[in-house]
Amino acid sequence: MELKTETKKHIVWLDVVRLAAILMVIGVHCIDPFYISPTMRDIPEYTRWAAIYGSLFRPSVPLFAMMTGLLLLPVGQPLGAFYKKRIFRILFPVVIWSVLYNLFPWFTGVLGLDKSIIGDFFCYTQGSESQALGDSLRDVAMIPFQFSFKENHMWYMYLLIGLYLYMPFFSAWIEKAAAKEKRVYLGIWFASLFIPYATAYVAPWFGVGYLFGESTWNAFGMFYYFAGFNGYLVLGHYLKKGNGWSFPKTLAISAVLFGAGYWVTYSGFAAAAADAMSTEADMELFFTFCSPNVAIMTAAVFLLFQKVRINSERVARLLANITKCGFGIYIVHYFLVGPFFLLIGPSSLPIPLQVPLMSVCIFLVAWGFTALMYRLLGKKAVYIMG
Template sequence: MTQKQEKNRIPQLDILRVLATLMVITVHAGDIYMYDAKTMSFGTEASVIAVLLRSCVPLFIIMSSILLLPIKTDTTTFFKRRFSRVVIPFLIWSIIYVFLPIPNEIAFGGPSNAFTDLGMNVYLYNLMMIPINFTGSNVHFWFIYIILGLYLFMPIFSPWIKTATKKMLVFYLSLWGITLFLPYVHLLFPQIQGECDWNSFGMFYYFGGYFGYVILGYFLHHYNSLSITKSVAIGSILFIVGTIVTYIGFKSDQNAFLHKIISSNVEDWKLIEFNISFLAPSVVIMTAGVFMIFQKIQISGLIERLFKELSVLSYGIFLIHYILVLWIGNWMQDILIINAGIEQLLIALLTFLISYCIVKLISLIPKSKYIIG
């Protein structure tokens, strides 16, 4: 790390990066507790934890926007750094995951597509799909495909954000906020504002999606002038309100899912993601709340060094954790007979610690940035 990078380091983002990484691992540790097909029931503890930690993915986008926008290098340098630090490790671990054994035949598979039913060798299929989309072998990398798309757009967006006023940013976020409610409007009116069967690109189409988190992160970073006390207080209110609304919606989704099984014997997993989507309004509120809570927390000394150490290795921890959480979860579920929520947290903590140790050893290898970022 250069002296310039060290000087520009934001300790609060180290805390959030470590927290978000642990949150992702904890959510994945709860997969085995979320749904029991035999009893057709959802685990209460896993459901609560899933909702409480739902802001994990959006937090990564917010942090990326703060660190990267406006872009301070030429476009070529920007993409070279993203390629060496993000893309190459992602490709390497995607290939590794194709051949790693998992404790169960299927974890949570990738999306169906034109190649799924061709009967080709599963290893060949998973390898072939890496540049296109995630599969059952690297399902936890679905987010990487999104973040890479955001990286591609950032150099185009950067000149605007350099000159954007507060009012312009609020205008953009307001339009993005409208798009967050469109899925609910579509339940009653499938085609609105320029949409029809042969054209799904409605009026607000280009303001929707994950890029709103990029602008939200930039806005909060530059325009949250509240004191630490007020920022934590308002952030806590936003988190609590967002969490309650998200949980109520998630329970509704679960009931709709179970009704679909009982009525038509079909497991429609899309129903589960409706109110807990990362682009659901309540999840956006939660994410803004979490960020505001930690945005102005001051740390120093040993604690700051600890979070910096974990933060530097967090991408590597994310890359390797999934295979570990599957095996550790499978092992601990058999030997532990305690509360499911406690089991989930123990699995996540053990996975995080082991992942850190492995990534730390890899970091000692020359050119390790191409392996762990």
């Protein structure tokens, strides 16, 4: 069903996809302490479940990119109007919250707290905590160029702004291209997703470090212009109208796709994590969002959720509110990961249940905070919460 509100129309099944993607993102961040925290990474069960859940939640960010392509391609606004509506709406919240994240260490010093609390909140900073104002201001000054480990999730904001910059130019082709041409594009894009694996496993057979024209002086190889998250934009746009399959057929195909993608993702990451000689790049290879295994997992989730039907208007409006608050939930949730891990991680709760419980709790608190900001500030809340 479609739900009409005062400002826009919500595609309800897409709201369900967005809810799943938000929970997946939060879940991915909930496992960070499992293999980064010194007290947890030496416990095999924690690292095993980090691999299980980390592999399960890989479609998170690609789902957001697919939804962006579905909703915004082809772009129906002039260049300036599109940039003003899309980029500037997220730019203010991103800058405000990036500043807050980076000033947090200094605030803890002002309050007289031990600097270890910084590592408790942001596990990637453990061992390098600093409460010096100069260090915080340096990180703030770097915001236009790069995120810090204190706001690790903000990497996606740089990517999203880049996609927004690109979309009006790409849109002209999308609008005129036939379905067959889009399938050809997606086929070449899917082939490009194998390049990291080919570079890691095939290139050494030939005694080379690069493939398809890449070299130390050229990072733009043969498939470069088809690679990356723009493929997810096109995939979301292409699948917008559904596939006409029955639910049983969709469920069967989605299960096969997701199962195959998950097997590659989990087995590859688990093998790399078990090898003491593996580098961070080796471990991230099978977790890469732009990889064939993650792409088929993402497509499986998207195809399956397209079949969701919500007949309750109350549930539909609840999902619409989650969509409204979704950007704010994404921005603020990283502040909550550390505290909830401290509450739940050391508990007697079985490890397999800790990540789902943390994810749901963080989601509810972040959603409640974002909804409260909208209630208190009205439309002005968009400048803070997006």
